[in-house]
Amino acid sequence: MEPIRSLRNPALQRVRALRRTSERRAQGRFAVEGEDQVLAAIRAGAVLEDLLVREGASAPAGAGVEPLVVAAEAMDRISAVASGSRVIAVVRADSMPQPPAGLSGVGLVLCGVSDPGNVGTLLRTAAAFAAEVVVLGAPSADPTAPKAVRAATGATFAVPTLAVDDPALAYPEARLVALDAKGDRDLAGCDLTGPVLIALGAEREGLPASVRDRADVVCRIPQSDRAESLNVAAAGAIALSMAYRLST
């Protein structure tokens, strides 16, 4: 069969439209690029609705949907990655891991982390350290944005996310440990055993008052005075690795 060349093809149009947050929200779908990521989606049991494969590339097995072969040039045009992709899948958001009703271990709370790359990297780190959920307080970036999915390298399908207005209310049974450059106590002296939520704020704005006020403790990561602050993904990695160490 001839590969698809026209950008007017309905499947190609569907993928392109999903670059927009509004479209992802309206449709309840998002796009996943790259073989590793699509395989992670399939392994996690996500429901794929479109599967586009670049001419000459092979389709991942077990997708549960007929692959469409797309000409290289058309594939490059619909890809959100500069270097293009060999495989792109459309995934139904309601087939993603669902947030737990209650927390027994560690959850990560992101308050207004607006860079999708940081949100994706933190999802990846959350998976590495067995966090049970990532709670996204507004206005955090959409974890299904192309840049977030790419940075998560498959963790999109391993850790459930929960978008809420007030993250301080998400899991009332958990202790709330807030991380802040001006925190009272060294994080290493804080109780990070579950159920616990570790909250990180936006790089410039820091934590919202609602989270700071509800926090059981506000901790800091000791650092030299040579730098302004840690990147939020670096701070999250340090905190989650400490919590994981305590849990094992």
Place this chain on the structure above:
Amino acid sequence: MEPIRSLRNPALQRVRALRRTSERRAQGRFAVEGEDQVLAAIRAGAVLEDLLVREGASAPAGAGVEPLVVAAEAMDRISAVASGSRVIAVVRADSMPQPPAGLSGVGLVLCGVSDPGNVGTLLRTAAAFAAEVVVLGAPSADPTAPKAVRAATGATFAVPTLAVDDPALAYPEARLVALDAKGDRDLAGCDLTGPVLIALGAEREGLPASVRDRADVVCRIPQSDRAESLNVAAAGAIALSMAYRLST
């Protein structure tokens, strides 16, 4: 005076050319965008050779060079940032902090970390945890690339870098602690007191054999089996925070 509107203006052409690695290397100069970053350069004593200020914005004090006012549209065209910049400076690379001749504390070694965003984030983390140098083993990204400078948020001017072919030979007096997902020992049990070099490899390729073979110990960061691996910037943050904790 009328703001500069023409992209043929020599100063604007110089800035644009510096997006290319070859040009930065040939000229020994690089561009810095944004007020915070330019101020960090000035505070660190870096030599600025061009200072472009967007029409209506104010010029940072102490630059030591006459600011040129640039029309908003021309400024957006030469900016490497999608959202544009209010200030862009050209910095002489030889006015940057120079690597120490010997190591007494902690140094970070990056082996083939090719993403400039990761290199920049790791520079920022190295500054936060008072690392004395970041050794860049080929083919690591150029720390003066626009994306690296942006991710470093000023740390470009706080931590010296040293680009070498074989990072294992850079500081022979230092213990070499290699980090690897398949390491023999838990990093928390490793001696990270100075002089010590902590080596991280590329995300896919891992550490080169030369570094692995010369390493005094190969450590791992314990993590769940749910994720493939940590992002290199996350691994670096965890290791550097541990070393910093031991040094204070």
